[in-house]
Every structure is written in structure tokens, then in C-alpha cells.
Amino acid sequence: MGSTSPTPGSSTCSAGRPVADPPSQEVLLLGDPVEHSLSAVFQNAAFSAAGLDLRYVARRVPAAELAEVVRTIRRDGAVVGANVTVPHKLAVTEHLDRLAGSALSLKAVNTIARERGRLVGYNTDRAGFARSLLEAGVDQPARALILGAGGAARAVAAELGDRAAEVIVASRSVAAADDVCRLLRPRQGRAVAFDQVDRILAREAIDLVVNATPIGMDGRSIPLEPRRLQAGQVIVDLVYRPVWTSLLLAARAAGARPVNGLGMLLYQGAAAFEIWTARPAPLAVMRAALEEAAGASIAEDPAGP
Incomplete structure (x- = not known):
């Protein structure tokens, strides 16, 4: 019996079962700490719903390493953008090629996009x-x-x-x-x-x-x-x-x-998605994924401790 070739977009594991190749491009979350973040949950759900070959990855970046990490992103064409969280939203502005939108006046960046080889900082907060x-x-x-x-x-x-x-x-x-x-x-x-x-x-x-x-x-x-x-x-x-x-x-x-804080998290994330992808954010998908991961609703009133 002849061997079976893997389908496009997949590879074959040792047991002969096809497995999907990992996404070829990434969006990063830069911060310290990042372990608490739920952004990857709803951004990856959004990428999947939109059929995009993208993966969102949280990366802990101590302050002393921020400049080098941004330089690495600039060289790595596989990184299409990033979110920036505490404590880097102010400091990262010094390492980008330009600021756009409200980031110009706020002098604070929570979203980075690669545009024609340049790293551009936005603020969707x-x-x-x-x-x-x-x-x-x-x-x-x-x-x-x-x-x-x-x-x-x-x-x-x-x-x-x-x-x-x-x-x-x-x-x-x-x-x-x-x-x-x-x-x-x-x-x-x-x-x-x-x-x-x-x-x-x-x-x-x-x-x-x-x-x-x-x-x-x-x-x-x-x-x-x-x-x-x-x-x-x-x-x-x-x-x-x-x-x-x-x-x-x-x-x-x-x-x-x-x-x-779930509402702000969701809506700043949706705005960032649209900057990276130039397409409407699948908001219902993102909201459902976020609320499931958080175990709570954006509009819910706390029942108490």
C-alpha cells in the first residue's frame, strides 16, 4: 500500500497522522508580567474566525530588554505587530519609527504595526x-x-x-x-x-x-x-x-x-486587530472567547466575594 502525502498546510507526524503547520506569522504581547493576560485567547479566536495565518503569543519582556526586543521585531518579518502592556507603554515610544493616531498626543503606545518595513505605534486604549x-x-x-x-x-x-x-x-x-x-x-x-x-x-x-x-x-x-x-x-x-x-x-x-476591565480589554483588542489585519474585527467571536476564559461577563454585576 502506497504512502499518503500530507495535504497542503499540514505535515505528517511520526504516527502518520497529518497535523497542521504552525502559523507562519505572529503578533506578540510585550510586557512584564504577561502571565495574567487573556489577550491571546480572544485574538487567536479572532484570527481563526477570520481565516488568518496568524498566532498571538505573549512574551515577558523585562524593561532592560525592551530595546533589543523591538530591534529583533524590526528584523523579523514574521512578526506583523504587537500589543504593549505594563510597564512599557511609555518607554516603547522611543524605539519605534513613528507614532500615529492618538499615540501622537498621548505619547503612549499599546499597539505596534509593521507598515512598509517600519514599526508604527498606535494607541487603542x-x-x-x-x-x-x-x-x-x-x-x-x-x-x-x-x-x-x-x-x-x-x-x-x-x-x-x-x-x-x-x-x-x-x-x-x-x-x-x-x-x-x-x-x-x-x-x-x-x-x-x-x-x-x-x-x-x-x-x-x-x-x-x-x-x-x-x-x-x-x-x-x-x-x-x-x-x-x-x-x-x-x-x-x-x-x-x-x-x-x-x-x-x-x-x-x-x-x-x-x-x-473586560470591556476595555475587548474593545482595545478589537481596534488593534483591525490595525494589524485591515479588516473588521469579529467582535462576537472575540467577546465570547474572552468571557469564557474570564469566567465572567463584561456586563455582569459581581455577586460578591
Whole structure:
């Protein structure tokens, strides 16, 4: 009996069964840490649904190795793009050929695309945050408080600059918070030290709080004193693993409205997909894959600890 040749796009394993060749091109996630990330789950589902020969791979990149990793990506034509997460969204801008779209003003990048041999930095965080607010029904808070001053905080501040009368940015570095406030209109932003957060919540009417720090990723930490939260506030936590952080559970207990970070994750990812592929994102596929992996719905209200 003659041998059987493998079909195109497959190879033959030692037992004679055809197995699919691995995708020939990759999209990377650059960050430290990356173990918690769910991006590969819904991006690979999207690539498969679109029939694309692409694979999304998370890669831990310590800060000291970022420049060399970007140089390697530039040389490796098999890498068509990347996402960038903490702590590299600001630092990576120095290693790209140019910035485009909102990344120009934000000076923060979460998406890299290879365009005519050049690495171009984009920011889809702002669009992702805006769409997540829309889905959550959050419109125009009078006064918003942002915790953090990194890349995600910059995107959040820029979006809230079009919505809120006043935006307070709290960071361990007041200089970093002040730099975020420069994205806002004159006298619209206020930079404060992080240790002032509880005092502000106690003395001022805050309609919206956004946690744009990693505090809460351990499942226990909380960036503020829970008793300072009030009924009627909207509390957004960009941490999405765990989905229902200690902050969101405290918000619910206080009668505030909790909004988890899955929405921003999904919508920034969908925008990135469209940059890499120049085709519409299969949003329903991405959402289903993300919610299954997270074990929670974007719109779900936490039932409690």
C-alpha cells in the first residue's frame, strides 16, 4: 500500500497522522508580567474566525530588554505587530519609527504595526475605554478621579477630558500626574499625590473613579479605603484578572456601580486587530472567547466575594 502525502498546510507526524503547520506569522504581547493576560485567547479566536495565518503569543519582556526586543521585531518579518502592556507603554515610544493616531498626543503606545518595513505605534486604549464606558452607560461625570499616571491612565484622562468638568489624577509621583494633566484643558486637571486619594474621596463629590494601576491583580489589594466609596458613584477597575477585584466588590457593597476591565480589554483588542489585519474585527467571536476564559461577563454585576 502506497504512502499518503500530507495535504497542503499540514505535515505528517511520526504516527502518520497529518497535523497542521504552525502559523507562519505572529503578533506578540510585550510586557512584564504577561502571565495574567487573556489577550491571546480572544485574538487567536479572532484570527481563526477570520481565516488568518496568524498566532498571538505573549512574551515577558523585562524593561532592560525592551530595546533589543523591538530591534529583533524590526528584523523579523514574521512578526506583523504587537500589543504593549505594563510597564512599557511609555518607554516603547522611543524605539519605534513613528507614532500615529492618538499615540501622537498621548505619547503612549499599546499597539505596534509593521507598515512598509517600519514599526508604527498606535494607541487603542482610549477608543477601548470610550466604548466600554458607552456599553456601561457612563456619560458625563462632573468630577472624575484617576488612580495612576501610566500609559492606560493617559488614555483614560484624554477620554475623560471630553466628558468631565474636572479630572483629578493621583500618582505616587505628582510630577507624573501633572504630566497626565497636560493632556487636559487648562484648569481642568488636578495632580495629587496618591496618599491624598482617601482625603479627596471623603471631602469632595467624586462621580467616577478609575483604577489605572496594577493594584488588585493579587486578588487582595485595594487602592483606596473602602469606606470612602459612596452610593451612586461609578467605580471602574481596569484590572481584569481577577475580574471582580477587591475594589469592585467594595464598590458594590457601598452601593456604587462597579464596572470591570473586560470591556476595555475587548474593545482595545478589537481596534488593534483591525490595525494589524485591515479588516473588521469579529467582535462576537472575540467577546465570547474572552468571557469564557474570564469566567465572567463584561456586563455582569459581581455577586460578591
